[in-house]
Amino acid sequence: MQRYFLEEDYTAKEQYEVVGEPYHHMVRVMRMTPGNQVYLVFANQVSIVAEISGITESAVCLVEKEKEQQEKELPVAITIASGYPKGDKLDLIVQKGTELGAAGFIGFPAKTSVVKWDGKKLAKKQQRLEKIAQEAAEQSHRQVTPTVALLDSEKTFIQQLTQFDMIVIAYEESAKQGEVSQLAQILQTVKAGSRILAIFGPEGGLTPAEVEQFMAAGGQPCGLGPRILRTETAPFYLLSAASYQLELLKVSN
Template sequence: MQEYFIKGLPSGEQVKVTDKDISKHMFTVMRLQVDDEVVLVFDDGIKRLARISDRDEQLLTLVEDLVDDVELPVAVTIAMGFPKGDKLEFVTQKATELGASQLWAFPADWSVVRWDAKKLAKKAEKLEKIAQGAAQQSKRNKIPSVQLFAHKKDFLAEVAQFDQIFLAYEESAKQGEQAQLVKGLSQLEPGQKILFIFGPEGGISPAEVADLTDLGAVSVGLGPRILRAETAPLYALSAVSVALELKG
């Protein structure tokens, strides 16, 4: 059954589709007809079964709330230094599928690319659309938010809000450190806010490691192999899922 995210909250049983992209997908691509059913997800994260009641007016009638919550038990923010090419697009799509709640990027010391405010706004808009599409495809209850920081200091100012901060550090992996991530994941509690920080292709600089450590970050290795910038966030999210969702 198709799932669509609707901005705002429902007010009554009738819902009118006003988003042009959603309308096009419903009635042109999927060719939905009267009495066809879909799942609508509003800003409260509750999935609701809805039935097409008027195709011309693009009206749907809410049928019932659905008990279906597929969100991770902790809110995981993925933050990475600006990578090259379309790697942010790739990470946004896959991290959304794996359950991330927020996607951040910042100009790291060793980031090759540098974007001005105009390019950042355009990039963020594109990533938001990718996140929405991936959230619908993976039947999420929420769409991850996207924030691109123009200045690293603004990113650093937000770090203290998290309950646990993991810094994926290549040197930790090289030194064979494997216990910190497992230990940290074992201490996670439902409802906590977790931040994973990753460098760009060149990694995290020693100065950044020092700054983030002062802010409470714990350096962790992600296994014995060195992962690419776009692979490491997916490893981390998978590890969180295994630790919290697949315990049996």
């Protein structure tokens, strides 16, 4: 069943009207007709099963059949912050990170980032990544479309660190030194609803000076197992570990 994200909050109505891009996709791409059912996901994270009752020249009219009951979101909001990597690696991070439950993505120019984007390129890239996040959220039946922000300076990024309850720094030196318990301890003690920022360096990693800055803002360096992971792989490791600890273990208990 197709899933469509709407910008409005959910309120109980006799009928809902879908316009714009979702209308085009329903009518022109999927060629839906009255009687077809879809998921409608609202801005306040309520999702419903809705049935098409009619189609006009500019809107699809739907009626609610039932609310979606299964919880799809991680109990904590994890934002992935990536020092700009080369090529299309950020596309992959956003796509797969969305499927794994990330609440948001931040890109920033780290000291060892090779990629240099001006304001116009950043805006265009952010638009593309927002589209990737939306499509991945639809595909994975998320109840939230992750946010995407591409920053033009590391200083701007550091100024945003106060927005989070907890900051995790994926630091390869911690892994090299054999540290393996910090991330597990964080995930075992984190409270539901917490906002976690996980910082990852680009291909060249984070410099000691950067790590010191992040630690001064309350960040905790963590190793991600005994192996050194690529910049595009490390976020998936952390999100998978969070899902195991906060979702799978909860179900098994």
